[in-house]
Amino acid sequence: MKPTDWTHxxxxxxGMWVVFKEDQKTVVSASKSxxxxxxxxxxxxxxxxxxxxxxxxxxxxxxxxxxxx
Amino acid sequence: MKFTYKEIxxxxxxxxxxxxxxxxxxxxxxxxxxxxxxxxxALIDSGSDYNVFDAAVxxxxxxxxxxxxxxxxAGLGGEKIKGYExxxxxxxxxKQYNSSVIFSKQIPPNSFGILGSQGFFDNFRxxxxxxxxxxxx
Numbered sequence: 538m539k540p541t542d543w544t545h546x547x548x549x550x551x552g553m554w555v556v557f558k559e560d561q562k563t564v565v566s567a568s569k570s571x572x573x574x575x576x577x578x579x580x581x582x583x584x585x586x587x588x589x590x591x592x593x594x595x596x597x598x599x600x601x602x603x604x605x606x
Numbered sequence: 607m608k609f610t611y612k613e614i615x616x617x618x619x620x621x622x623x624x625x626x627x628x629x630x631x632x633x634x635x636x637x638x639x640x641x642x643x644x645x646x647x648a649l650i651d652s653g654s655d656y657n658v659f660d661a662a663v664x665x666x667x668x669x670x671x672x673x674x675x676x677x678x679x680a681g682l683g684g685e686k687i688k689g690y691e692x693x694x695x696x697x698x699x700x701k702q703y704n705s706s707v708i709f710s711k712q713i714p715p716n717s718f719g720i721l722g723s724q725g726f727f728d729n730f731r732x733x734x735x736x737x738x739x740x741x742x743x
Contacts (some may be wrong), residue, residue: 538739540611540613540738541610541612544613544627547615553649557645561612561634570660571660571665572665572666575624575666578679583671587645587646588644588645588646588647590719592716593716594617594716595615595616595716596617596619596716597618597628598618598716598718599710601653
């Protein structure tokens, strides 16, 4: 399997919520608001909108969250 | 079920124009609550104790996040953030199960929704074949 190329997503939508089709590649709608992006996708006939928040800057990532309480 | 890695261009500093492709294990999750559902793309992170998602996703599902149990969490940077734990149904790789998610309004702008140990890893067997695929059974 080849990786799914999200270069276009990070280049065109930094800081925005995007909705993908189920192919996880095609951007259907984008907005600063998750709800607006979902509403727009539903208007366009997308049954299950897949949301993704595009990072503002695309930098190396080292994550991990642990619970304190 | 197998999922592809996502190819993402990164810069090594905000001022650098040089980009390099890296590959992250970001997969599709379906969240279900009170007959509402939404898909979400989240990063698999074995270093995270919990599933931690952006509060905006809870908003789309009509969840009042402050009604959940208050949680304080910390990441690598050491900065503490506040979140609220909620029970809901997750559907991943065709499997639907009850899980808990911490929703937070304070997820940093360069971060991701996270699938962590409790509520994700404890429900599946995972194989990472970097950068070709992640198999989730």
